[in-house]
Amino acid sequence: GAGVSQSPSNKVTEKGKDVELRCDPISGHTALYWYRQSLGQGLEFLIYFQGNSAPDKSGLPSDRFSAERTGGSVSTLTIQRTQQEDSAVYLCASSLGGKGMAFFGQGTRLTVV
Amino acid sequence: SQKIEQNSEALNIQEGKTATLTCNYTNYSPAYLQWYRQDPGRGPVFLLLIRENEKEKRKERLKVTFDTTLKQSLFHITASQPADSATYLCALRSYNTDKLIFGTGTRLQVFP
Numbered sequence: 001g002a003g004v005s006q007s008p009s010n011k012v013t014e015k016g017k018d019v020e021l022r023c024d025p026i027s028g029h030t031a032l033y034w035y036r037q038s039l040g041q042g043l044e045f046l047i048y049f050q051g052n053s054a055p056d057k058s059g060l061p062s063d064r065f066s067a068e069r070t071g072g073s074v075s076t077l078t079i080q081r082t083q084q085e086d087s088a089v090y091l092c093a094s095s096l097g098g099k100g101m102a103f104f105g106q107g108t109r110l111t112v113v
Numbered sequence: 114s115q116k117i118e119q120n121s122e123a124l125n126i127q128e129g130k131t132a133t134l135t136c137n138y139t140n141y142s143p144a145y146l147q148w149y150r151q152d153p154g155r156g157p158v159f160l161l162l163i164r165e166n167e168k169e170k171r172k173e174r175l176k177v178t179f180d181t182t183l184k185q186s187l188f189h190i191t192a193s194q195p196a197d198s199a200t201y202l203c204a205l206r207s208y209n210t211d212k213l214i215f216g217t218g219t220r221l222q223v224f225p
Contacts, residue, residue, distance in 0.1 A: 042215055042216060056212050093157075
């Protein structure tokens with residue numbers, strides 16, 4: 001596609017439910033990143049992929065968070081048993097190789113009620 | 114511990130002046146430093162990249178400097194315009210990883 005696409009753009013869920021956030025990177029981009037941004041805050045690194053493997057999962061806040069990437073393309077971030085503190089905008093970015101500029105999607109705004 | 118610090122207070126300047134934003138880092142050996150712009154409700158957009166062996170980079174009204182001794186990058190916008198109002202984020206990528214880490218960002222407000 002022309003840019004990084006994230007879905008859904010907005011998600012409201014009840015506390016305790018599981019949610020899946022999807023990211024479609026730019027075609028051919030091997031690196032894919034997930035960040036979390038709370039209101040008025042900076043970007044908190046969650047995880048990145050190089051191809052299908054995730055060399056660094058150190059940013060995942062707890063074991064309720066997991067991510068996978070298949071076929072070197074689409075990635076899914078899953079949050080199990082959501083909590084109110086999980087409410088934030090989740091941003092995905094991709095880059096050609098691991099050394100270049102990152103292109104961001106519009107983000108998924110998650111609200112846990 | 115590793116830190117990337119940007120001034121959390123908003124920078125307010127008058128149109129036509131030069132805006133200067135600061136990015137300081139500790140316990141990093143960055144191979145690359147990047148600057149991004151973020152508008153409300155949008156994802157960040159890449160502006161400039163500077164490598165650790167480069168002192169300065171320019172693009173139109175933008176200039177970035179990178180001082181690995183001071184562990185600091187400065188981002189300048191000359192002849193600033195109200196349309197430059199946004200949050201500006203610096204990001205670092207280290208040698209031994211492709212992990213891209215962002216600072217907290219500085220909000221710039223340019224008033225007429």
